[in-house]
Amino acid sequence: MELIVITHPEMLPGEAAIINQLFARGLARLHVRKPDVAEAELRALLEQIDPQFRSRIALHQHHELAGAFGITGLHFTEMSRLAQSREAFEVLKNSGFKISTSLHGPAELERLFHCFDYAFLGPVFDSISKEGYSSKLPADFKLQKHNFPGKIIALGGIDAENLKSALEMGFDGAAVLGSIWQNPDNAIAQFENLKSLQSFLKSSQQSSSQQSSFQQSSCIPGLKPGAIDSIAVHCPGFQPGDPEKKGEAGFVDKLHFISNETGTMSHIDSIQLALEAGCRWIQLRVKNRIAEEVLPVASKAKQLCDSYGARLIINDFPHVAQAVEAYGLHLGLTDMPVPEARALVGEKMIIGGTANSWEDITRRIEEGADYIGLGPFRFTNTKQNLSPILGIDGYCALMRQMQEASHSTPIIAIGGITSDDVNGLRKVGLHGVAMSGALIGSADPQKTFYQIQQALC
Numbered sequence: 001m002e003l004i005v006i007t008h009p010e011m012l013p014g015e016a017a018i019i020n021q022l023f024a025r026g027l028a029r030l031h032v033r034k035p036d037v038a039e040a041e042l043r044a045l046l047e048q049i050d051p052q053f054r055s056r057i058a059l060h061q062h063h064e065l066a067g068a069f070g071i072t073g074l075h076f077t078e079m080s081r082l083a084q085s086r087e088a089f090e091v092l093k094n095s096g097f098k099i100s101t102s103l104h105g106p107a108e109l110e111r112l113f114h115c116f117d118y119a120f121l122g123p124v125f126d127s128i129s130k131e132g133y134s135s136k137l138p139a140d141f142k143l144q145k146h147n148f149p150g151k152i153i154a155l156g157g158i159d160a161e162n163l164k165s166a167l168e169m170g171f172d173g174a175a176v177l178g179s180i181w182q183n184p185d186n187a188i189a190q191f192e193n194l195k196s197l198q199s200f201l202k203s204s205q206q207s208s209s210q211q212s213s214f215q216q217s218s219c220i221p222g223l224k225p226g227a228i229d230s231i232a233v234h235c236p237g238f239q240p241g242d243p244e245k246k247g248e249a250g251f252v253d254k255l256h257f258i259s260n261e262t263g264t265m266s267h268i269d270s271i272q273l274a275l276e277a278g279c280r281w282i283q284l285r286v287k288n289r290i291a292e293e294v295l296p297v298a299s300k301a302k303q304l305c306d307s308y309g310a311r312l313i314i315n316d317f318p319h320v321a322q323a324v325e326a327y328g329l330h331l332g333l334t335d336m337p338v339p340e341a342r343a344l345v346g347e348k349m350i351i352g353g354t355a356n357s358w359e360d361i362t363r364r365i366e367e368g369a370d371y372i373g374l375g376p377f378r379f380t381n382t383k384q385n386l387s388p389i390l391g392i393d394g395y396c397a398l399m400r401q402m403q404e405a406s407h408s409t410p411i412i413a414i415g416g417i418t419s420d421d422v423n424g425l426r427k428v429g430l431h432g433v434a435m436s437g438a439l440i441g442s443a444d445p446q447k448t449f450y451q452i453q454q455a456l457c
């Protein structure tokens, strides 16, 4: 599904910088719509847009500027469309322009010239930016395209809450204005949020329409190695994770923080606490929520982790991991099977799998898990329905079997672990530990992190 941003109708301070950032973060199409702005002012704005992005622009006014700026998109209001002949539009189309127009009712689709590449139809929802510009479409509206070959883009009042409804109505995409520009300081974050939702909806749609997930073409997210790794500061031998180095022990961190929420702390608060303490491998583990509810939290967690140079792992939700371009995905024994998830998220994303026994471990290795979360070490309230407790003796026996079988998949211990346990767990051969309560409940999370780090070196 397409996601188009339309500019604010007036000139905004710092607008060009925001637009350049939107493009840099993956915006595929920007409609520059400034009905009352003079040509010179518009030209000044376009001059500030990085030339590499200009071909992604469509102009609503001052089409005469297109050639000078390498702009290939021309948009026609309903009035200007009605004032011109089909031949005039065909000439533009044949000259290489992408042409679009606006429709104010679904019935107009029947008469729309097929040479248009796409058309905006709206208002689909009550406008955020134009007061009194309310939707005339019924809530159960279903789009009829009347053989129009181009794309029909929902416009009017689109935000993260209703993007999915627009898709369900049959639109090929959505154009956003108010949700991006009502607070320009927040424009980038809003766009990131919508973009991850778009990607999530796209991948959910694909996987529900393609039952054979092994044959899916997978989207390989761009993996960004962390900028700073505090572990390297405390532990000189540590190699920061590098997706190109999959197969080497260094690509899986030795300390995994597992997010949680309490009466006074949200998942994001817990992640902030862990990042401030020094953790750089963060697992977002949201339980008892549907994917649509987890997605905005994951999107926030991704931004937060990026700002600390940390890696984000999403527990349980492969489509969410894919949508937010997480570094990794963690799957339990009853979650989506690892090979199916691999087909969905691509080769580069780290996939971890849970195990509780030797049988689970060998299954995880055969499935191609990049690391194994083995637990529980001891009883914990953080997780319901725990598997049998392993204790240090259980880990010792399983790690011996790993050695005998010459398996090198990194094993992470989990479940009720405190900083005092780390030395013993490392001695029996575990690669690292995963923790939630010991860090969240610590009176001094930085000190606890430091103690764990020392034991992990």
Ligand SMILES: Cc1ncc(COP(=O)(O)OP(=O)(O)O)c(N)n1
Pocket: 256, 283, 285, 287, 315, 316, 330, 331, 332, 333, 334, 335, 352, 353, 354, 355, 372, 373, 374, 375, 383, 412, 414, 434
């Ligand atoms: C590192 C790590 N190991 C194990 C788990 C447990 O995953 P799962 O068995 O899917 O249980 P839930 O966490 O989903 O309740 C984990 N999350 N992380």
Ligand SMILES: Cc1nc(C(=O)O)sc1CCOP(=O)(O)O
Pocket: 258, 285, 354, 373, 374, 375, 376, 377, 379, 380, 381, 382, 383, 386, 387, 414, 415, 416, 417, 434, 435, 436, 437, 438
């Ligand atoms: C998420 C999870 N999985 C476990 C398993 O045994 O598979 S134990 C566990 C909880 C980890 O949190 P804490 O450090 O607070 O015990």
Ligand SMILES: [Mg+2]
Pocket: 315, 316, 330, 331, 332, 333, 335
């Ligand atoms: Mg799970």
